Amino acid sequence: MTLHIQTPLLESGAMSAPRGQIVWLKMEAMQPPGSFKIRGIGHACEEYVRRGATRFISSSGGNAGIAAAYAGRRLGVPVLVVVPETTTERAKQLIRREGAEVVVHGASFQEANALAQSMVTPADAFIHPFDDPLLWQGHASMIDEVAAAGIKPDAVVLSVGGGGLMCGVIEGLRRNRWESVPVVAVETQGADSLSKALKAGQLIELPGITSIATSLGARKVALQAFEWARQYGVRSEVVSDQAAVDACVRFMDDHRVVVEPACGAALAVAYDAPTLLGGYENVLVIVCGGVTATVTQLEKWADDGV
Structure with a gap:
């Protein structure tokens, strides 16, 4: 499935x-x-779970974070999404609705992405919104x-x-x-x-x-x-x-x-x-x-x- x-x-x-x-x-x-987004992010999340990940950390301006949050909920894995200040309240609400934690950081995606990557531990999988085979x-x-x-x-x-x-x-x-x-x-x-x-x-x-x-x-x-x-x-x-x-x-x-x-x-x-x-x-x-x-x-x- x-x-x-x-x-x-x-x-x-x-x-x-x-x-x-x-x-x-x-x-x-x-x-x-x-x-x-759920096609690729879902595929990546399933693969990272098979590799032993126990949490997903994602950076996103909106839709990728929603997809990561959805995937985490379906797979029973906690999700933290770092979004920039430009992300809409609606997007943040939809991410939280899927049960994920939202952190707001930086004026643009680049700043949010840097913080998200710095938070990754060996037990986590980093879910990039677009740059991952x-x-x-x-x-x-x-x-x-x-x-x-x-x-x-x-x-x-x-x-x-x-x-x-x-x-x-x-x-x-x-x-x-x-x-x-x-x-x-x-x-x-x-x-x-x-x-x-x-x-x-x-x-x-x-x-x-x-x-x-x-x-x-x-x-x-x-x-x-x-x-x-x-x-x-x-x-x-x-x-x-x-x-x-x-x-x-x-x-x-x-x-x-x-x-x-x-x-x-x-x-x-x-x-x-x-x-x-x-x-x-x-x-x-x-x-x-x-x-x-x-x-x-x-x-x-x-x-x-x-």
């Missing part, structure tokens, strides 16, 4: 083009903790499910924060011998560390995160994400916060599912697929989910402009 569920793969009538292009949605927002192995299972459904995409569209989802998707494409399938990696302006690294030809660290898509708020992507992005010719796209929020609201109307702006980044490209992805017949969009934004917050952002 795994801690994640097999999620629906849906054809989107709202996004698919009338001239034959089909947009498929991998509905990771339907995972029990609300995001794709065990996570990528777990995330890859979503591509296994797409392959099992008999659908081979011509392109995969996904959001990028620290790069864990992208590494997992590429791992899944590799193990299904789909290395030739292109990946379109989408970020929001102000959280576009991958885009800037690819343009610079080297890993770079943003001075800060100015996007409202805080789940994409890694100032520097994982080294493996950067290297694979270059190796596989990942196409980078950057959208505005407003485009991401508008896509979330539109997706809520079209598909009756609430996601946060971090997921809305990929949805914004998907909604413009006939223009941005015109050469592909079967487009797979990873609806990564996220539960740190409410309907009220999305509507306020949409009404006020961001």
Whole structure:
């Protein structure tokens, strides 16, 4: 038994083009903790328990901490999550609801992550939100499910924060011998560390995160994400916060599912697929989910402009 569920793969009538292009949605927002994170984090947590871990310590801006807390509760292992000061009250509440302890530290994820790592003892397992090969192995299972459904995409569209989802998707494409399938990696302006690294030809660290898509708020992507992005010719796209929020609201109307702006980044490209992805017949969009934004917050952002 795994801690994640097999999620629906849906054809989107709202996004698919009338001239034959089909947009498929991998509905990771339907995972029990609300995001794709449980695939990799659940896999890692199960493995660390097999290795003898008696506590999980996680660093997170939100969704990874929720997934770690959920995994710990299901496995009967105590969890401590260190979050930065920018983490929303809703995210902290959801982590605590799963029975985990929350420590708030630092102005950004980097400070929270450093404290979390310093607290790890030999009896603990450190659960990184995106930079761990065990996570990528777990995330890859979503591509296994797409392959099992008999659908081979011509392109995969996904959001990028620290790069864990992208590494997992590429791992899944590799193990299904789909290395030739292109990946379109989408970020929001102000959280576009991958885009800037690819343009610079080297890993770079943003001075800060100015996007409202805080789940994409890694100032520097994982080294493996950067290297694979270059190796596989990942196409980078950057959208505005407003485009991401508008896509979330539109997706809520079209598909009756609430996601946060971090997921809305990929949805914004998907909604413009006939223009941005015109050469592909079967487009797979990873609806990564996220539960740190409410309907009220999305509507306020949409009404006020961001």
